[in-house]
Amino acid sequence: MIRRRPVLSLLTLAAVVFLLFPIVVVVGVALSRGDVLTFPPSGLSLRWFGEALTYQPFTDSLVTSAVVAAAATVIALAVGVPATYAVHRRSPRGRRLLQTVFLSPLIVPELVLGFALFQLFLVRAGFDALAALIIGHSVLLLPYAVRVTGASLEQADPALEEAAAGLGAGPVRTFFGVTLPVIAPGIVSATILSLLTSFNNVPMSLLLTSRSVQTLPVAMLEYVQTSFTPMIAAVSTLLLLLTIGVALVTERLVGFQRVFGRSAP
Amino acid sequence: MRSRLATVALLLPAVVLVLVGFVYPYLTMLVAPAANPHPDVPGALVNAVTDPYVVDIVARTVRVAGMATVLSVAFGFPVAWAISRASARWRGALLLAVTFPLLLSTVVRSFAWIVLLGRDGLLSKALWAVGITSGPTQLLYTEFAMVLGLTQLFMPLLVLTAYSSLAGLDPTIEEAARGMGARGGAVFARVVLPLALPGTAVGAILVFAGCMTAYTTPSLLGGTRNRTLATLLYQEANTSLDWSAVSALAIIMTLLVLLVTMAMTRISAIGARR
Numbered sequence: 001m002i003r004r005r006p007v008l009s010l011l012t013l014a015a016v017v018f019l020l021f022p023i024v025v026v027v028g029v030a031l032s033r034g035d036v037l038t039f040p041p042s043g044l045s046l047r048w049f050g051e052a053l054t055y056q057p058f059t060d061s062l063v064t065s066a067v068v069a070a071a072a073t074v075i076a077l078a079v080g081v082p083a084t085y086a087v088h089r090r091s092p093r094g095r096r097l098l099q100t101v102f103l104s105p106l107i108v109p110e111l112v113l114g115f116a117l118f119q120l121f122l123v124r125a126g127f128d129a130l131a132a133l134i135i136g137h138s139v140l141l142l143p144y145a146v147r148v149t150g151a152s153l154e155q156a157d158p159a160l161e162e163a164a165a166g167l168g169a170g171p172v173r174t175f176f177g178v179t180l181p182v183i184a185p186g187i188v189s190a191t192i193l194s195l196l197t198s199f200n201n202v203p204m205s206l207l208l209t210s211r212s213v214q215t216l217p218v219a220m221l222e223y224v225q226t227s228f229t230p231m232i233a234a235v236s237t238l239l240l241l242l243t244i245g246v247a248l249v250t251e252r253l254v255g256f257q258r259v260f261g262r263s264a265p
Numbered sequence: 266m267r268s269r270l271a272t273v274a275l276l277l278p279a280v281v282l283v284l285v286g287f288v289y290p291y292l293t294m295l296v297a298p299a300a301n302p303h304p305d306v307p308g309a310l311v312n313a314v315t316d317p318y319v320v321d322i323v324a325r326t327v328r329v330a331g332m333a334t335v336l337s338v339a340f341g342f343p344v345a346w347a348i349s350r351a352s353a354r355w356r357g358a359l360l361l362a363v364t365f366p367l368l369l370s371t372v373v374r375s376f377a378w379i380v381l382l383g384r385d386g387l388l389s390k391a392l393w394a395v396g397i398t399s400g401p402t403q404l405l406y407t408e409f410a411m412v413l414g415l416t417q418l419f420m421p422l423l424v425l426t427a428y429s430s431l432a433g434l435d436p437t438i439e440e441a442a443r444g445m446g447a448r449g450g451a452v453f454a455r456v457v458l459p460l461a462l463p464g465t466a467v468g469a470i471l472v473f474a475g476c477m478t479a480y481t482t483p484s485l486l487g488g489t490r491n492r493t494l495a496t497l498l499y500q501e502a503n504t505s506l507d508w509s510a511v512s513a514l515a516i517i518m519t520l521l522v523l524l525v526t527m528a529m530t531r532i533s534a535i536g537a538r539r
Contacts, residue, residue, distance in 0.1 A: 005347070005350075008343060008346070008347045009347065011340070011343050011344065011347070012343075012344050012347040012348070012359065015340055015341070015344045015363075015420070015424075016359065016362045016363070018340075018417060018420075019362065019363060019366050019417060019420065019421060020362060020365075020366070021377070022366075022374060022376075022377030022378070022381075022417065023366070023369075023377075025377035025380055025381060026373060026376055026377050029380055037379065037380050037383070038380065038385065038386075039377075039380045039381065039386070039387060075282070078278075079278040079279045079282050080279055082275040082276075082278070082279070083275060083276050083278070083279035083280075085275060086272050086275035086276045087276070090268070090271075090272045090275070092272050092273075092276065098276065098280075101280065101283055102279055102283065104283065104287065105283070105287050107522075107523070108287075108291065108519055109477075109478035109495070109515075109518050109519060109522060110478065111478060111480055111495050111498055111499065111515075111518075112294075112478075112498070112515040112518055112519055113287065113290070113291070115294065115498065115502050115511060115512075115515055116290035116291045116293070116294040116515070117286070117290050118502070119290075119293070119294055119298045119299040119508060120289070120290040120293050120294070120299060121290070123299040124293075124299035135285070135286045136286065138282060138286060139282060139283065139286035139287045142279065142282060142283065146279075171271075196368060199370075200368075200369070200370035200371070202370065202371055202372065202480060202481050203478070203479075203480045203481075203495070206480065206499060207499070207502055207503075217370045217371070217372050217481075220370075220372045220373075221372050221481060221484070221485075224372065224376065224379070224485060225484070225485070232372075232376060233376065236372070236373040236376060239369070239370065239373060240369065240373065243365075243368045243369055246368070247365065247368060256361065256364075257357075257360060257364075260364050260367060260368065
């Protein structure tokens with residue numbers, strides 16, 4: 001391919017460099033010895049990793065992000081999988097309307113939804129920011145859960161379930177014995193995608209903060225805007241390593257392209 | 266009867282979540298935002314639409330989003346085409362390279378530009394060394410920086426949507442066209458492009474909508490002098506006492522995205538029909 005279409009290959013290479021070079025920069029800055037944000041770094045050291053791991057706003061917000069991501073993913077799946085199953089297998093009336101309803105949070109800008117939740121739950125209702133975050137993230141993740149498991153259900157052959165029913169299994173037994181194992185890859189994909197989406201989310205989580213509650217990306221954003229040290233690059237590098245780990249696990253479990261290969265919903 | 270009840274029971278929690286966590290908060294924001302003794306969202310809306318400061322910001326938001334979309338398509342489509350025609354080994358690696366950045370948070374992805382575009386950054390030094398500029402230049406906190414950052418952020422999205430469209434094309438169609446005597450360029454323009462257009466258009470719409478509503482990149486790379494709707498909304502939500510005004514901005518943002526999405530969908534449908 002490279003020999004036959006040199007221009008195209010060069011363009012592709014340039015594009016890949018354009019997309020991946022920033023990762024190199026982030027890692028490079030994270031390894032700086034000095035206090036200044038320069039690339040290439042002048043001198044190498046691991047000191048900023050140590051500082052990042054002991055900087056309380058980062059460690060606290062990391063816990064918050066993890067809790068919110070886990071809770072929101074569980075809720076989105078617990079609520080979304082039955083709903084998807086009902087839509088695809090039980091032919092309710094108004095099927096298309098229901099699909100639209102479940103995918104509707106995608107239409108609205110996240111920042112706007114964040115503000116809507118902020119003024120209702122945090123200001124008027126006096127909820128804790130953590131509760132508001134979990135609600136907001138659950139709503140955000142529902143479309144992903146519905147879409148991904150729906151695709152899995154659509155591909156699954158309903159004849160399997162009919163066969164089980166024909167053999168005398170009740171609907172519950174059929175669901176847990178036949179349907180669930182078949183859509184298991186879809187559920188795993190939806191779980192990974194949801195956890196990652198929630199963990200990385202910025203616009204919705206921006207306003208849903210309090211003195212003690214903040215997600216990690218929001219804490220990082222705040223830091224970048226006020227302090228110009230390489231510590232943020234160290235945190236970013238640690239997150240990068242975590243993400244690589246997630247990508248590897250994903251590839252092992254269900255295949256990387258299957259989960260992330262499609263364009264975002 | 267029991268079956269119907271079971272179906273409703275399966276659907277109900279999801280519906281409740283959407284109503285409680287999305288519809289209801291949205292409605293209250295539109296009509297009567299909290300902490301406002303006399304909310305007047307329609308009035309604030311009129312004020313916002315006629316305020317030259319806001320109009321200027323909306324223009325900038327659309328402008329920056331448009332340029333980033335154009336760049337994403339101009340460079341992303343050829344890359345998608347190249348990937349779709351590459352050997353299986355290259356294809357996997359290239360797709361991974363393009364998809365992986367999507368797994369990272371926007372803060373991580375935009376941070377590198379802060380380092381590269383500053384007065385003492387690589388780009389400034391490179392321009393100086395080549396002779397285009399006569400000294401260090403501040404490229405950060407400009408629209409140029411925002412367009413660069415947004416393009417980098419969203420180009421993978423376009424590559425992936427265009428790729429899935431191109432990968433679905435039957436290569437025998439191209440062979441048939443070539444067999445009938447069409448040259449390479451004509452095959453591309455007359456056969457491949459029209460068939461891949463709908464999928465690519467969807468990608469372009471996603472990119473444009475994403476750029477218009479992005480917060481992190483304009484905030485980090487545009488600064489306070491180059492506000493977009495998103496950064497303005499956030500600033501007002503944090504500092505303004507008049508939340509009707511913030512609701513008005515939120516409405517403008519939502520409507521703008523909806524309008525543009527519908528318009529682009531309509532245009533791409535016309536193009537596909539031809």
